Amino acid sequence: MQKIGILGFGVVGKSTLNFLKKIQSPLEQFDPKNIKISVFDQKDLTSSEIAEIESFGAEYFTSKDVSLFLQSNGYIIASPGVDLSAYNKFANKFICELDLFAQVFNKKTVAITGTLGKTTVTNMIYKITSSFTDFAVNLGGNIGSGMLNLALKNNDVDLAILELSSFQLEPNTKFAPDLALFTNFYPNHLDRHLTTKNYFDAKWKIFEHQSSDQVSIIPLSLFNLYEDLPSKLATLKSQICFISSNPISDEDKERIKKFGKMVFFAEKENLYFGSFKAENFVSFKIADLNNLPSSGFLENWVLILTTFYLLAGNCNFLNDEKWTEKLISTKFNPSVDAYRLEHFANFKGIDFYDDSKSTVIQATKAALDKLINNKRPVILILGGLDKGVDRSPFFKDLQNIPQENLKSIFCLGKDPQKFGGYKTFPTLQDLVDEIMKIAKSGDQVLFSPGGTSFDFFKNYKHRGDLFKEVVREYACKGESVKS
CATH class of the missing domain: 3.90.190.20 (Mur ligase, C-terminal domain)
Structure with a gap:
């Protein structure tokens, strides 16, 4: 019987415990039917949390027992909020939730990361795909369900929309979304990542394992925000789709031609699709943007509409002046405007x-x-x-x-x-x-x-x-x- 540890007992830790007790099929690292689970958190847990752990037949290690916990488990599934740099000696034992999710969930996935706007973009992609397509859609990651709870719904879901932080992406070795979005980039979380490069590299892992039939959606503005972007783009195997909230310049066209396959861009209150035919850049109108809400940032909307178009093949819902009134509302879906201006x-x-x-x-x-x-x-x-x-x-x-x-x-x-x-x-x-x-x-x-x-x-x-x-x-x- 293999010993499996759960490090951190917040949202991720709780969904991990539920996942390990309910998953039936063998995983790459172990067979869930033949494991003994233990849980450790850096803070002392409440009596109700301890009771929850014990109700699953798992063992609880107190905050004083970290060494015993690390040594006794063959594999440890760590919550993203836990800084693993303090546990380098046990690095070969750690598994991240994204890698487990990738092994189990085999439906289409859209994943969003970036420094700003990712919650707004994730929420709205979820809303419009749920409202204007026939997909059975679920929301997970930083918002919505824990990813491993979502993985258990594999048979009931057509599409997963995931908001992912640098902490979630950093240890990823397998996860490859069908559509991966990068909203923007500014220095952040340097108390954890130490350098801007480390922070960017963690975010970039959203693209690293994609294959040639998957799409990376990247703002052209990122060229101005991260100087090493060209070398990063050259390593990707996916189809690169650029987006822009501005008309396409000659410099943009050179970048699209060199690195990308296509571009979606806004010009004169319209959304266009552009690509190269031989040496010529050609574009055509996809949607009228006059019916977009006045609140929000245009680049976010271009990201949202690009994703919807790649999923549904059109943006026809924008033709209805009252389309925002038809958006679904769920318990996972607070107002896009809540806490954001x-x-x-x-x-x-x-x-x-x-x-x-x-x-x-x-x-x-x-x-x-x-x-x-x-x-x-x-x-x-x-x-x-x-x-x-x-x-x-x-x-x-x-x-x-x-x-x-x-x-x-x-x-x-x-x-x-x-x-x-x-x-x-x-x-x-x-x-x-x-x-x-x-x-x-x-x-x-x-x-x-x-x-x-x-x-x-x-x-x-x-x-x-x-x-x-x-x-x-x-x-x-x-x-x-x-x-």
Whole structure:
């Protein structure tokens, strides 16, 4: 009997335990019918979590028993959130959930990664494929079901849509999605990956195992974001499909001709498909973009529509002016706008926006630019942990924005030096109290931290919910708030 360990007992660990107890067919590494399972987490688990482990017939190792856990198991399935660099001595024992998923799930998969926008893109691809095709679609990865729970539904699903982080992709040695999307790239998670190259290489693993009948969807803008992209593209075996939110330039055409097979691009409120016929670049219109929602970023929409077109062969749903009203809604499918530049209140003529999902400065900059375009003053709230990324150039650039555009900057944190010297507040309540002393009708208050939420909060949703709660409670003390 082989001993199999589960390292980490969050969403992934729990879905792994369920998977190992229910899977019937042999896996490459072991036969699930002949294993003994144990679970270890770096933190002490609750009594209910321990009871859950024991109800599956598995053994629980306390946080003090890490050495015994690592030594006694033949294979260990690690959660993505666990930094395995501390366990290099046991590297040959580790298996990642993506590799197990790849062994079991044999239906079509679409996988999305990137620094910004991947949740929005994943969610909308899921919504439109569920609403406007006959596919039985399931959502997994960072959102929706744990991937191994999804793998157990192999017979009931036609298509899996997966959002994947660098942590999930980094140990991948097998997983090869039919369609793989890369939204964009900016330095992030350097506290874990240490260098920008390591972070990019982890993301790039979404493409590395694809074959010639699978498609890699890559923005042309990535050439400007990562200088070694040409050498990376040269190693891919897949069909490379570029996308762009802009008309195709001569430089773009050279890149498409050298590396790619096709391109989808937006021009004059239309979506086009382009490719080379011999030496000539030819294109034709696929869809009218006039019926897209006004919120959101065009490059994200081009990614979404390209994916849908490659799956369904058309984008005919856009012909219906009311297509957004026909999108399905599920428990896995919160509003695309939730926590991402979400306008949630107007109090005394002041608009409040929750952009708590902004965990990198590029997301904050995009949100700030969007509100500045409204031609009304913005009060910006920053915060969060920097994840090893130098945010000082961004803080310095903020000083160059005219005050009629950026009225004031407040920071949620304890150390002003970590926020370019801007005034910091230890709690959201203190921060909102101070903002309301200077905010006037017509102002826009933007909560877009530009850092991860784990300084004071469970996650970005918890952070955003508390901000909204504080604002609404403040409003209740005065006149009613319009949500």
